[in-house]
Amino acid sequence: MNRSHSPAPSSTYRLQLSKDTTFTDAAALVPYLDALGVGAVYASPMLESGAGSNHGYDVVDPTRVSAERGGEEGRRALVAAVREHGLSFVVDIVPNHVGVDDAAANPWWWDVLTHGRESEHAATFDIDWDAGPLLLPVLDADEEKALSELSLSEDRTRLQYYERTFPVAPGTGDTGTAQEVHERQHYRLVSWKRGAAELTYRRFFDVSTLAAVRVELPEIFEKTHREILRWVEAGEVDGIRVDHPDGLSDPGGYVRRLRAAIGPDRWLLVEKILAVGEELPASWPVNGTSGYESLRELQGVFVDPDGAGVLTQLAAEHTGRKESAHAAEHAARREVADTILAAEVRRIAALVPVPEAAPSTEAEPGEAADRVRAAVAELLCGFPVYRSYLPEGRAALETAVAVARTHRPDLADVLAAIRAAMLADPAGDLATRVQQTSGMVMAKGVEDTAFYRWNRFVALNEVGGDPSRFGVVPEEFHRSLAAREASWPATMTTLSTHDTKRSEDVRARLAVLAEIPAEWARLVRRWAAAHPLPDRSLELLAWQNLVGAWPIPAERMSAYLLKAAKEAKVVTSHVEPVPEVDEAIAAWPAQVLADGELVAQIEEFVARIAAPGRSNSLGQKLLQIAGPGVPDVYQGTELFEYSLVDPDNRRPVDWAARRKLLARLDEGWLPEIDAEGAAKLLVTASALRLRRYRPEVFTGYRPLPAQGDAADHAVAFARSASLVAVATRLPVRLAARGGWGDTVLPLPEGTSDWHDVITDTAVEGATPKVADLLSRYPVALLVRPA
Incomplete structure (x- = not known):
């Protein structure tokens, strides 16, 4: 196309x-x-x-x-x-997938539970019917006790477990106890703990309440x-x-x-x-795509690569271990493959043709099966991407096999057999299930485990991100945007979504820490000593997110930290909660906020990084909207919005305040850059309106280098010959060097007659001083008349 x-x-x-x-x-x-x-x-x-x-x-x-x-x-x-x-x-x-948490609410699922593989909807779901009755992991951990609490409806057509109801197959509920009737069904209610290893239907990641559809x-x-x-x-x-x-x-x-x-x-x-x-x-x-790759680039260009050394040392010192991001990610992927996704690994392993000459053929059947499951798990952990698409994605499969062999050379024979079978039949069950599951292992192991454990600099621990790459240098930024314009000009770009770990403005504020890493390290050491948490890595995450989202009520911070700790699976987890640890984590935010001296220090520090953080926010928002692709604005983020992971980022939006501020802007108001956020609304509306009403200027792409001693602090590009976007990067270092000085921005083809649509002012000359362009705001959007 x-x-x-x-x-x-x-x-x-x-x-x-x-x-x-x-x-x-x-x-x-x-x-x-x-x-x-x-x-x-x-x-x-x-x-x-x-x-x-x-x-x-x-x-x-x-x-x-x-x-x-x-x-x-x-x-x-x-x-x-x-x-x-x-x-x-x-x-x-x-x-x-579809939701099956409330069986009665889903007519297709209800029919499958009622009639089993004879249901008219049996083929709708990806169910392993040969494995026996469909397992539903809905009971409490004590399965025997939970089964004793089953009851029948008065008409004996439904089984009931507290508020949950399940159908009784026709003719199976006329006699016997609820437990006896349960044994006659096409399904079995089991402990929620058994779902990870024994589930007999495909689901969305590890969420058993979302059943996959064929x-x-x-x-x-x-x-x-x-x-x-x-x-x-x-x-x-x-x-x-x-x-x-x-x-x-x-x-x-x-x-x-x-x-x-x-x-x-x-x-x-x-x-x-x-x-x-x-x-x-x-x-x-x-x-x-929906734009996660653009998020990494748009935010990353505002991160100072020089901050990597100190923050890396801080993380190693604070946690007591030196571990690369890739090592942490592989360990986390293997952990989820062996635990919460064990059912998927088991189902894949059953499809693997064991090599005839393999050492496993001389072993006991159980040992051979264990080798196959281990090989499948290692393979799933070796993919460099979320999923290969065979036959096009063969290179990713080859990499996965090589990585798996590196970790487990003793499984080379089984890995070779899996590879051969997948390449021989790229559309077969084995290849299909490996490819479906590799993304699950990546998402659960990296995004939902490693990104909560490896906390050197959490602004980079984002969906689609790579925390091992400390920021994005301008050259890479421009290459990526030019490639997007050339190959995928209609892809979506984004900065915040319902799935991001923290909002764009939290990340923009945290980016400032990379410019002052030594000062941040001193503060973290002092604060963590005064208010420790049960896990040292969690402390790094907690203090970064606290200042990133400040001011934040204890209740919101407590809910976030509990979720983060359980996702990290180090000292507590969703599957194996540790009550005393959970209580300590939940109480931590209130204890911190009750420490008046510490709160004063936090407020003083946040007050100093807030302004450069807002500069970063305005810069990444302008570059997103003005750059190649179709920019998406997540609800509410046209103002500064400091949210953490869902459900925190789904809180109600104050629409009345936004309407009121937009009306004032339309009267010519040029707001200050403050916590009210009207400056971000001004940048957002100015750029969105220009995109909508002058689409012809948003074509093409080329970097626009500034000239002068502070040139590295300007990131600018031209679209067509009639539009230029410029933003400030690394504002703390820029201020420390005394500002822009005589740095200039030569405009395309030496043209003049430019207008900044953000401030509604004319731009003098074809080579304006950056200090003049950015005298009011740290960004400018220049356009020439139609």
Whole structure:
């Protein structure tokens, strides 16, 4: 497909819909979003999901729109409001899985539990029926006691376990106790602890309440997409973002089928995390990703690489160990493969052809099986990317095999057998399941484990990031953006999403620490000594996030730290909680905030890094919106917004304050750069409006180097010959050297007649001084008349 001529909007604005932000509420926001300058409303999943869901990714019925969010009438009203204001409408869809937490809420799952493999929906789910009854890990840890608490409904058609209900197959519930009836069903209720190792259905990562759907089958694709495609056919959807394509059996085949169904004139994105230097397969007819790779670049150029040494030493000193990011990631990946994803490893191992001449053939059957499982686990931990796409992605498989052999040379024979089988049949069950599971191991091992353990500098511990690479130098930044313009001009770019570990403004503030690493190290040593935590690595994470999100109430910080500690799995975990550790972690924020002397020190420090942090925030936001790709604004982040990982980043947004500030800006107000955040709103609205109303100037890309002693502190580029964006990087070091001095920014082709749309002022000359360009704000967006 021709990606340079795609139906992409000028920009998007992500709205998180729920029972608290309904379709009606969203429709009421459309006039504000129109005034802000966005090109499209980008909605979180809209189909029927679990009761009270604040995200919508637990769809329980793909055939109907969410009643909690406003039903079909509300959806139509939202579409009408979007159309009335001339905006596009982009929706998020979830093809990989459906929610099964409440069995009765999901009619397909309920039917499968009722009728087993004879159900009309049995093929909908990826279930290992040969393994026996379907295991449902819903009981408490003491399984025997929990089973004794089962009861039957009065009509004996349902089994009940507290608030949970499960169907009784016809003819099996007429006699006997609840426990006896349970033994006759197509499923077995088991302890939640057994799910990790014994689960007999594929799920979303390690979430047993999200059961995978086999959309690779044409009839399943049709029934799961019928409602979404009805909206498309009615002209009510202009773009689709596909959640978690790596979980699918055949992502390439899926997006080809979806593209055929929606036609060439709609924007199609995949939520795909790309490793550094990785690109989407060329055969995929999509317009790009949801933008995590751009996040790494846009934030990274504001991180001082010179801070790496001191912060690396601090981490080693504080934790008592020197460990590379890659070593920490591999250890975490292997841990999750052996524990929370053991069921997936076991299912793959059952497909592996054991080599006839292997030493394992002389071993006991149990020992041979253990070798195969170990080889599968090592292979899954060796992939350099989330997923290979065979046959195109053969290089990633070869790397995984080589890495696995390095860690376990004694398993070389089994690894060779797996490799040969996968290459011989790239669409076979073994190759498919290895590829589906490698992304799960990467996500759970790296994002949700290592990123909470390896805490040298947590601003880099982000989805799509690589903490081992300390920032992004301007040369790499420009190469990446130029490549995006050349190859994927309609891909989405982002700075914050519902999945990011911390908001863009928290990361921008934390970037300042890389400029003053020695001062930060002294403070951490002093503060940690006064208020220790049960884990030294957790201390590094806690103090960084505390200053990054400051001021933050104890309740929010406590919830965050508990989640972080359990994800890290070092001193406590979700699976094996340690009550006394959990209590100590939960109490820590209140203890810190009750220490008046320490709070005064934190406030003094944050006051000093806040201004350069805001400079970074404005810079990365401008470069995102002005740069190649389609910029997305996550709800609320048009002001400074200091949130941590979900659910913290799904808190209510003060829309009234944003409307009021935007109205003042439209009266000509040039605000100060302060905590109110109006300066960020000014930058955001100015750039979004220009993208929407002057799209012709947002073409092409070339770096625009400044000249002078402070040239390294300016990051600038030109789009077409009529647009220039410039931002300040490393503001602390810039101030320390005395400012911009005589540094200048030669504009394209020596042209003049430029105008800064942020300050609404004319720019004098073709080679203006950077000090003049950035006299009011640390960013400028220059445009020439049409």
